[in-house]
Amino acid sequence: MPCARFECAHGAGGKRPQGRRPLTDQRATYRRGQRLPHVVAHVPYRDERSVRRSRGDRGRHRDNSERVGRTPREPAYQSRLSATGATLVVANIPDVASIAFLTSAEKVAASVGIPLSIIGPALGIGAGDFVIPDAFAHIDAILHGLEPGPLAANLVLDAGEVATIRAAVSDYNAFIAAAYGAALVDIHSLADELHEKGLVDGGQRLTLDFLGGLYSLDGIHPTNTGYALFANKFIHALNTQFAAGIPPVSLEQIKKSDPLVLAGVGHPASALGHVNAETAASVRNVIGRRK
Secondary structure, X not given: OOEEEOOEOOOHHHOOOOOOOEOOHHHHHHHHOOOOOEEEEEOOOOHHHHHHHOEOXXXXXXXXXXHHOXXXXXXXXXXXXXXXXXXXXXXXXXXXXXXXXXXXXXXXXXXXXXXXXXHHHHHOOOOOOEXXXXXXXXXXXXXXXXXXXXXXXXXXXXXXXXXXXXXXHHHHHHXXXXXXXXXXXXXXXXXXXXXXXXXXXXXXEEEOOOOOEOXXXXXXXXXXXXXXXXXXHHHHXXXXXXXXXOOOOOHHXXXXXXXXXXXXXXXXXXXXXXXXXXXXXXHHHHHHHHO
16 A cells, blocks of 8 residues: 655555655655655654653753643645645544553552652652652662662653653644644543553553553553554554545454464453563663663
């Protein structure tokens, strides 16, 4: 199925060919002269990392909220792609709290079996805060008295920053929903549903948690199975609104060959549990040491 994404230009098989550049305004102008039946547009989402990278040690916090929360503007290349006359499908942005890259303070407390009211002051986190994967080695060291607390500020996304990002996401999603009368893929609602209930496929419950089967090891990009799930949402939008007649992807087949869907995860499907906390912490620590 010939198509264009405005995040980057992909070749056959969905892989970005070596040497290809992001689809800038100039490349969008070039593609406007091509006959494309479908244009798929999904805005990259990096606000949670933008806030994290703007922070240093506690007491040296640089306010990044103005840039993160700025009012979205119409990308020129989106308008130009719309001018191709092709079917336009757009997807909105998920909630920052739904990605596996972030772990809530409440889940941190549950993973070590100590109430947040007790470990929170030592780690410098509270209700509504989140930590990134690099924090877990330090959490273990702080709780065992091997290094002083609290966690460094660049390891924590606090509740105020989460609120800033969520407000920005809401603005972006309202803008995206009004774009050009395109078919909308509601990734935000899908992520909320997956965050709450997970996905049961073939008797196995997959979740958005770290090693839960839907996010890869970086906690930001989906696994093959996660991508297949999102692909089916785009296919459904095309079929529903434009009678495209595209067959859906088999999640079961993709899942069988997905190295990041662990055989022991999500059984029984009636439970929301995933990989045990010790295994997840071990993998996080190994990833952190290799950076």
